[in-house]
Structure formats: structure tokens, C-alpha cells
Amino acid sequence: MARLEGKVAIVTGAGGGIGRAHALAFAREGARVVVNDVGGPRDGAGTDAGAAAKVVEEIRAAGGTATASTHTVATTDGAAGIVRAALDAYGRIDALVNNAGILRDKSFLKMDEAMWDEVVAVHLRGTFLCSQAFARQVVAQGGGGRIVNTTSVSGMLGNFGQANYSAAKAGIYGLTRTMSIELQKHRVTVNAIAPIAKTRMTEDLPMFQGVDTLTPEHIVPAALFLASDLCADRTGHVLAVAGARVYAFKVVETPGRFKETDHGVWTAQEIADAWEGIVRV
Secondary structure, three states: OOOOOOOEEEEEOOOOHHHHHHHHHHHHOOOEEEEEOOOOOOOOOOOOOHHHHHHHHHHHHOOOEEEEEOOOOOOHHHHHHHHHHHHHHHOOOOEEEOOOOOOOOEOHHHOOHHHHHHHHHHHHHHHHHHHHHHHHHHHHHOOOEEEEEEOOHHHHHOOOOEHHHHHHHHHHHHHHHHHHHHHHHHOEEEEEEEEEOOOOOOOOOHHHOOOOOOOHHHHHHHHHHHHOHHHOOOOOOEEEEEOOEEEEEOOOOOOOOOOOOHHHOOOHHHHHHOHHHHHOO
């Protein structure tokens, strides 16, 4: 069954890795796909229009329908251009997968401002701008839509050398939650995936050496589920995928401790003394 038959889907960062896998799978499921990618290396330096074009050719060779976009996600004009590419080609949009990303890894004390700004611009600002452009069009169309963001285990738990990336990905989690609340009345679901996969972005990390069970193809079903009617009205969730394991990330509160005296005002010493009871889940 073609889960996305008649739908128009935008996939950013679709020139390789997980984004390419998303685009190919969505096309196989009947979607008309906008393959967005500026090209270039994983640090975001430089561009290559051929990256998006090559994936479009793959889709068309397999009998699918696709068009390329080389707009950047990191500017208002770029986000508008991506949406316009979909409308010019297909007249509507139904699903957006925010997948574009770059890496500028460096330990916290050695990270400079440019490294911070460039990573946050692509991941967090790009997700905001593309989602806003998409949502405005979907609301104008009527009929609802689906946004699938990409956060990260680094954003949920932190990771050495990735202060910029983990901060941006944590921001995407908060953005996902807020958008899911605000856009629900417009029948737009907003969810996120937190993928662990061996790609050009991650292949040199020690955890991926000799590993062939953490592939982009493992990630695709989660995005397909969240972008299709199978998702129903589920919104505001983060699905993590690591090979055969699918699980959810949630922010949880501990039961905590209550103080009955002194009008409930704690002292610093009392917090120290009650620490284990406060933080225990």
C-alpha cells in the first residue's frame, strides 16, 4: 500500500545519508518529493547542486516523481524558496521532513563563535524557518499536514565536542513541543526523530567502526510513520531509532520532596541533605 499516495513531501538535506533514504522511500510510497540540499561537505562549507539532482534522478529512474531544490534552510528567503519549489512543481504541500544539518565539532573551551552560529543556523533556525513557511502554506490550503523534525541523542543527553550541535538539537526538541501545541488546531502534527545511523556525518566516530546494523534505512520507517496517516493525531513525540531498537525520549519530572514548615521555603543546606529524594525518579 502506498502510504503517501497523492501527497507532496519536502525533505531537507536529502542529497545523501538519512535524507536521501527518506526521499527515496517517500517516493516509493507514492509521494511527489522535493529533494532539498545545498550540497557540499558535512561542515557546510561550499555548495554542490549535483547532490540534490542526483537523488532526483534516482527517484525518477525508479518511476517516482521528484524535483530538486538547492535553497539554504538557514534564511527566510531560502525556506520560502523551498516551499515555492514545491508549489511551483506540484501546487501544494502535505509533509515536511526537517533533516538538513552540518557539523562543526570542537571541545567547548576551543569552540569559536562562528562554529556555534553556523551549526545553530542550519539545525535550529533552519527547522524554525522551514516549519513556519510550511505551516503557513498548509494553514492557507486547509486539510492539515505533518512536520517531522530531526533532533538527536546528543540533544537529549549531550555529547563531548558538540556543544553547538547538542544545543541546537535540544532546541529542536523544545520547538517540536511548542509547535505541536500551537499547530494542533490546524490539524498539523509535529513530531521528531532522534536517529542513530552510520552516515557521512558520523562514519568516523568510534561507535560506528565496523558497524553495519545502524543504517539510514533503519531510520526511514519512523519518518514514514510520522509523515503518513498512520500517525493519526499523535503529536509532540520524539521517536529514537538505533538499528533494530525504536524507543521514545521524554522529559519527565521526579516526584520530588515537599517541605511542610517555614511556608515551604527551602534552605540550600536542606536541598543538599534531601538531594537523593529530590532527584530520584
